[in-house]
Amino acid sequence: MNEKSESKYVKRTQKDYSYSFKLAVVQEFESGQISKGELKRKYGIQGDSTIRNWLEKYGTFDWANKTPGTMPKTPEQKLLELEQKVRLLEKQKKELEQQVEKSDKKAILFDMMIDIAEKEFNIPIRKKSLPGQSKPTKKNTKKQ
Known part of the structure; x- marks a missing residue:
């Protein structure tokens, strides 16, 4: 056949x-x-x-x-072009939102991994910031 x-x-x-x-x-x-x-x-x-x-x-x-x-361009052409741009921007926005969501999940996962590693190996992995860090001083420059 x-x-x-x-x-x-x-x-x-x-x-x-x-x-x-x-x-x-x-x-x-x-x-x-x-x-x-x-x-x-x-x-x-x-x-x-x-x-x-x-x-x-x-x-x-x-x-x-x-x-x-x-x-x-006729108003119809302008309108169609703007509609295409809106669709493109909406698609890009959706993709960026998905990337942000993925990045947030990765950050949470990495924090969990660090917490587990600190408990398992009993070592501090995260850097502790000092509460009283000084701010950079301004230099006084006088013209003589």
Whole structure:
């Protein structure tokens, strides 16, 4: 039983692609990571001019003057960028919280290990700080 899974050709339209997907493809192309042809293969985009149209609509390249520039972003583009930044920051925050929790657990574990070692070997491991440590004195420098 040697069955091949055949991919059925599905004609897609512009309405099949979400606004955020189009912006992501444009951003990926403009960052220089990948070519238009590779994007077509990667995401299954069928039309030859689809990505070019998206670049003209949503990209930062000034197609009228043929110069790269900063075209004003629409409020929707700004909102989507801010939402992506918020998601990224939330992910980073979660990772940092996990690292802090892990570090706290390590500190507790090391304290327990030191306590056990001090009891087992009957030696002081922790440095005892002196209660009356003096503060550094200020030098009086007078101009003569």
